[in-house]
Amino acid sequence: MKLTLSQADLTTVAVDLLIVPVLGGALASDPNLKLLDKAFGGELHRIAKQEEFTGKKGQALQLHTHGKIAAKKLRVVALAGKELTLEESRGLGAHAARIAKDGKSFAVVAPSSEALHLTALSEGLLLGHYRYTEYLTSAHKDPKPPARGIILTQDKPSAAERAALAEAGVVAEAVNLARDLVNRPPNAMTATALANEAKRVAREHGIRCTVWGKAEILRRGMTLLAAVNAGSQEEPRFIHMSYVPRSRGKRPKIVFVGKGLTFDSGGLSIKPAKSMETMKCDMAGGAATIGIVMAAARLKLPVEVHGIVPSTDNLTGANAMKPGDVYRTLDGKTVEVLNTDAEGRLILADALTYARSLEPTVLVDHATLTGACMVALGQWRAGLYATEDELRERYLQAAKRSGEAFWPLPLDEDLKETIKSPIADIKNTGDGYGGSISAALFLREFVGESPWIHLDIAGPAYLSSPHGLSPKGGTGFGVRTALEFIRSYAQ
Numbered sequence: 001m002k003l004t005l006s007q008a009d010l011t012t013v014a015v016d017l018l019i020v021p022v023l024g025g026a027l028a029s030d031p032n033l034k035l036l037d038k039a040f041g042g043e044l045h046r047i048a049k050q051e052e053f054t055g056k057k058g059q060a061l062q063l064h065t066h067g068k069i070a071a072k073k074l075r076v077v078a079l080a081g082k083e084l085t086l087e088e089s090r091g092l093g094a095h096a097a098r099i100a101k102d103g104k105s106f107a108v109v110a111p112s113s114e115a116l117h118l119t120a121l122s123e124g125l126l127l128g129h130y131r132y133t134e135y136l137t138s139a140h141k142d143p144k145p146p147a148r149g150i151i152l153t154q155d156k157p158s159a160a161e162r163a164a165l166a167e168a169g170v171v172a173e174a175v176n177l178a179r180d181l182v183n184r185p186p187n188a189m190t191a192t193a194l195a196n197e198a199k200r201v202a203r204e205h206g207i208r209c210t211v212w213g214k215a216e217i218l219r220r221g222m223t224l225l226a227a228v229n230a231g232s233q234e235e236p237r238f239i240h241m242s243y244v245p246r247s248r249g250k251r252p253k254i255v256f257v258g259k260g261l262t263f264d265s266g267g268l269s270i271k272p273a274k275s276m277e278t279m280k281c282d283m284a285g286g287a288a289t290i291g292i293v294m295a296a297a298r299l300k301l302p303v304e305v306h307g308i309v310p311s312t313d314n315l316t317g318a319n320a321m322k323p324g325d326v327y328r329t330l331d332g333k334t335v336e337v338l339n340t341d342a343e344g345r346l347i348l349a350d351a352l353t354y355a356r357s358l359e360p361t362v363l364v365d366h367a368t369l370t371g372a373c374m375v376a377l378g379q380w381r382a383g384l385y386a387t388e389d390e391l392r393e394r395y396l397q398a399a400k401r402s403g404e405a406f407w408p409l410p411l412d413e414d415l416k417e418t419i420k421s422p423i424a425d426i427k428n429t430g431d432g433y434g435g436s437i438s439a440a441l442f443l444r445e446f447v448g449e450s451p452w453i454h455l456d457i458a459g460p461a462y463l464s465s466p467h468g469l470s471p472k473g474g475t476g477f478g479v480r481t482a483l484e485f486i487r488s489y490a491q
Helices: 031-039 043-049 086-099 115-128 159-183 191-205 214-220 223-229 277-299 344-356 370-377 388-401 415-417 436-444 477-487
Strands: 002-004 018-025 059-063 073-079 105-109 148-152 206-214 237-243 253-258 258-263 304-314 324-329 335-338 361-366 382-386 404-409 450-458
Touching: 002 258, 018 086, 031 043, 043 059, 043 388, 059 370, 059 415, 073 086, 086 105, 086 115, 086 304, 105 477, 115 159, 115 370, 159 277, 159 335, 191 206, 191 237, 191 258, 191 277, 206 214, 214 223, 214 237, 223 304, 223 324, 237 277, 237 344, 253 277, 253 344, 253 477, 258 344, 277 304, 277 477, 304 344, 324 388, 335 382, 344 361, 361 477, 370 382, 370 436, 382 388, 382 436, 388 415, 388 450, 388 477, 415 450, 415 477, 436 450
Parallel strands: 002 148, 018 073, 018 105, 105 148, 253 304, 253 361, 258 304, 361 450, 382 404
Antiparallel strands: 059 073, 206 237, 237 304, 324 335, 382 450
């Protein structure tokens, strides 16, 4: 979707569809509706009353203009409350994008001239218009070009407003990249393919990228990543992306780790067939990590950002790891594997051990880790764990600004007993209760003294139907909050 800014009069902008928001049911006092009602000869308010359009949130009124204004159709969209929120601006953008027809033009009136709201509106437009069409043949693809959109501003677009639109474009590209990677089928999105995508992104945006294959993974002592990969014919990959800004002096260093499980059959603790249908999404944390580093580099944020992605699939080949196997990890601890379907925490253990050696200011991981988190929080909200209260609040504030939903969960020390093993230092499953917490406690064993945030994104990373800005399938969840979090260190 191509977006531009314009100060054009809403009665003279020649588009297929004009979208006008109204806040808090203020139909009579809204200046845009007054202007339009005058152009309609007083008919607009009469039609609204006839159609029982009262301005209640979620209502929309659409009508043909019959030449009364330059736009062919007019759509009035009701927003909630008397004060505009960033989420309302994003939602307006997503609504506009989803009703915009390919090959057609539209204009949407910006509900606020503030740069933050313009960014939110633009993100909503760009994210709401997302479609995954890579595997549709020409017979099933819409041959028309994407919709063309104009954002109407009250005054002549300023440099700050143009910068806000450009920034929204970068963020949306990062989110949509993560969505594409998650939506790609597992026969195409192997560990090698994911690593190649990371290298492509790095090459295009001046990011350093190191990729290790199976031999180097074994040489480095990443035995858990190798163990999860043992049942597969596809080799594993370990990806390290790093964006180092050119600014001099001491900089914060934030290291993101993303689970890159490209397909999860459950291994020998095999999943039911129905549960495997969406398991291409188990690399959503890795996809988000690649998007985060890309956007940080393109936005030239004055923070050093690293992205670590351990990647493999988890299959049932002749050499697959078995329940009861014990492995010595990269940091020297021993782990008893009792459930091969709790594999994400295994590959993350090696990755977190490596990441802490970078001496991060903050270490953050994104992982589609547990169904237990979905049971607790539903499919639209992620669980957030942190080793420090200040970190937890900082991330939650970043989430509030981004519009993504998280909920803080405790690192309950009492549950640590449930992951003790009688024959090894630790085992990879608890006792069936508090499954998301016990998984977080397992990961904490490998972060050392690093300030750490763990994000269990199993619910919102992949959806069965659209919700808010998120489409069906891969959502790119976590990218926007991570970028807001990075910005909080750039002040």
